[in-house]
Amino acid sequence: MFALARLAVVGFVVLTIVYVCLSWYSRSVRRDKLEAEWDSEGMSGDRDAFIEQGLADYDGSLRRKLIWGVYIIPVTAVIALIYFMNFH
Incomplete structure (x- = not known):
């Protein structure tokens, strides 16, 4: 169980970076x-106001939200791998 916790902590740190x-x-x-x-x-x-407005629009964009896939995809893959290795 300690190994899983260590994997989760190290994985979270790496994914955050x-x-x-x-x-x-x-x-x-x-x-x-x-x-x-x-x-x-x-x-x-x-010019600065134009750039700041563009960046504010970018902050609410789909592209910005897709970056969250950095967390979602690897975690889902590890969970699926653990499930299939242990229960199938």
Whole structure:
């Protein structure tokens, strides 16, 4: 039982690191795209407000929510593996 708890703790820490890195990378890519859009279209007004509004829209987007799959997919796979190895 101790081995399962250790696997859960280590797995959670590793998945959290992957999640944070992936979130930062995805947000950075979105920021770069917003900056490129501002520069290419020659918009007028406040550039920082445009980028912040775009990032606020990104925070509520489906792409942002799909990053949670970093937790869901591996945990589901481990649970399924444990179930099938022990009960089938």
